[in-house]
Amino acid sequence: MSDLNKLKLAEARDALRKGDVTSVELTEACLSAIEGADALGAYVHKTPEIAIDMAKAADARIKAGDAPDLCGLPLGIKDLFCTKGVASQAASRILEGFKPEYESTVTTQLFDAGAVMLGKLNMDEFAMGSSNETSVYGNAVNPWKVDDRQLTPGGSSGGSASAVAADLCLAATGTDTGGSIRQPAAFTGITGIKPTYGRCSRWGIVAFASSLDQAGPMTKDVRDAAIMLEAMCGHDPKDSTSADLAVPNFEAMLTGDIKGKTIGIPKEYHMDGMPAEIEKLWADGTEMLKAAGAKIVDISLPHTKYALPTYYVIAPAEASSNLARYDGVRYGRRAQIGKGDGITEMYEKTRAEGFGHEVQRRVMVGTYVLSAGFYDAYYNRARKVRTLIKKDFEDVFAQGVDAILTPATPSAAFGLGEMQNADPVQMYLNDVFTVTVNLAGLPGISVPTGLGSTGLPLGLQLIGRPWEEGDLLNTAYALEQAAGFVAKPEKWW
Template sequence: MSLTDLTLAEARDKLAAKEIRSAELTEAYIGAIEATRSLNAYILPTPDKAREMAKASDAKLETGKGGPLEGVPLGIKDLFCTEGVRTTACSKILGEFIPPYESTVTRNLWDAGAVCLGKLNLDEFAMGSSNETSAFGPVMNPWGSDNQRLTPGGSSGGSSAAVAAHLCVAATGTDTGGSIRQPAALTGTVGLKPTYGRCSRWGIVAFASSLDQAGPITRTVRDAAIMLTHMASVDDKDSTSVDVPVEDYEAALERGVKGKKIGIPKEYSVDPMPEALAAFWKQGEEWLRDAGAEIVHVSLPHTKYALAAYYIVAPAEASSNLARYDGVRYGARVPGDDIIDMYEATRAAGFGDEVKRRIMIGTYVLSAGYYDAYYLRAQKVRTLIKRDFENVFAQGVDALLTPTTPGPAFELGGKQDPVEMYLNDIFTVPVNMAGLPGISVPAGLANGLPLGLQLIGKPFDEAGLMSIARTLEEAAGSFAPPAR
């Protein structure tokens, strides 16, 4: 077994037992990153920084004073500000911006002893479902080939591809409408979107502030539990972070599903549903039933409005958040005849087409005369969506089982229509609208490509959610992309 084949749990345990050194593990990943540059998962590898951090970790491990993630090499989505390391959100408008501060999530990881391998590719400002809107070019799904260039999903496509291709032990991601779970499903990895407020948003470049949430992409559910334990925290710098105790999520995996009630929402049975996807969904039910869970059928009547409401709320918040990129304070600047001309020229050159599209939609729905008709109505629908979930959980349901995506990975450039692209988030968006935790677990292969199943949990019940996810994982088995 190669060092890069170790899961996070295995690498952590071997490092703590001094069976391997962080320096050699880190060097193995640096070599793997260089050998797979064609995937375009990393936009900024940081080998020198990684070696320096690994050396410091080995010194701590030698004295037995290492942290819980001491020496473990991670990849960081380029939406997380990293002190002294370029952060761009994969947009031209941030140029060569180097933050003088560290995001709370990455600070938590470094405090736990983790090693930074570099910054990972994403859709520009996290706006996309295929990682094709990045200013640094698209990421290639390692399940594809030179003859079949597949998307790794988005926006956390660099994170999912890097984990699937063993270019880091685990990676950080962000999820606004499915941007952790959808790419995880398309790459055969595990993607966890925690409850809104579970992880601090401070130092993460904002897309839609009431929807964004950080989470991990990993190879196993156990690894996701370990990552969340060290990513989550309350934060005085983020008023939306919630002061709920961080559990030992890894220990909670042993709870299992016996006696749990799992809901199957009828509204997620879209027409037409691919035969393989329907079969895996049914198989997931059987796996959970065989493990001792009770399966019940439930209804979430306002689910059908979730996608439309999301694409009003998210662009509205994006248009406000992205108003700060004006060429004055930081990032790129395009000269103009006066300050207004400079604003316009900078934003025209700095933003990509998808970001411009969402800014325009958001500005429109917030404008005088349309605010009540669109934005306010969408927020009311959002409340109804949240209430649907609350009603189901009030009936004793512990979690919901659904598909993660409408199908497997598609070819890059295969979806030119924006609406067709937005439909990739049809199963994931309701979770963000309600602020709930969700996790995608690999369910199997359809025509040689991975498909995922999604579990949706009660607020701040990530522990219970992951114990159920582990049961699915054990039943389905693991899947690795073909060697490149």
């Protein structure tokens, strides 16, 4: 078999079972693809020796029979996941040199299932960004290219998206606080699902905004997302917000039959100034689901326009609290201090040097909205509006809506550096269609369904009922079948 790195998880799994290929061969194919792809900036810590050892162990397990689905499949891991003995920096200077003594629950589950780690993947610093331009490692680059410009793979899981789209792994982990799985997936023509809040343990994942953060898979198609999500989910006593619910066999739920399902089209997602190609993509997707037998209904989610401002109170507030731990004392990087400097100067210099500009800005905005005199006006008000945003969704689900179809992003991928001089709010608008889902704790999936006018991939988002990822994946599967998106970026790197 050639081009083993281009296989999907399901294909590679089946080939391993049949003995057509070994995990070592799959892993070597990915490692050599990675070696030739430094221009993409996707991998920031490569772990080839670990990968080969894990692959050998997986091959032995497969030979012995009774190996889980993911056994022997090479994955990339977002730098936000703590991986034992392997640099885990959240793409921040402040965690320079940090090698965790422990393994995150999600990666533990993946590796217990026999998955192989190829290395750590680029991202926005502390997952704060929508273009992977805030990383201490430098930009990750989109493998899609239509002119001289280098394009963003999106963010914050930009390295994961780039690696999956360029076949530098079979699939990757991502995390999503406001759209960080779904937006980069849409920008790179891959599939990404953020499960219901509480499905995946957050233990060992560097925290950004704890009430919004969720891990999820970024894959080459919906079936792979189902396979990998199942391995990532499950109750964890070490995360008090992880749900003690049985995890279904998601792959077995992919029938493609959505006859009689009700799909809601929210009128508030028709944004002013939305490009015609996005409107068309959305209308086409609606037709596809209708043709597959779903009932299409117009719905209203009246508080949609307040989702981004709500997010930009809650996420920075939680971040300012979570990031207080980076003080240059227990781990990470400490600044050089001057003669006579005390501990406060040490903290202040360490955090000024260690955090990039966007992270500093968010920590300070969070500090402000939580400070005495403003807590009620900003933070408590935002938490109340969040209740209303969630209620919008509860109301439409109560009316019998099974899933909601929206665009995944307001545009195709933009050029790296193009947003540099824009005010921060312009960048935040990238998450306008995805952030509501985090605020309401719902599962959301981004599926590539077409190419835009310039030849760049575009994605649609499906939003499901809480805990019904299986049903959501099946609707996404039907959409994927109908859209028949198979385009891949042409190799230039």
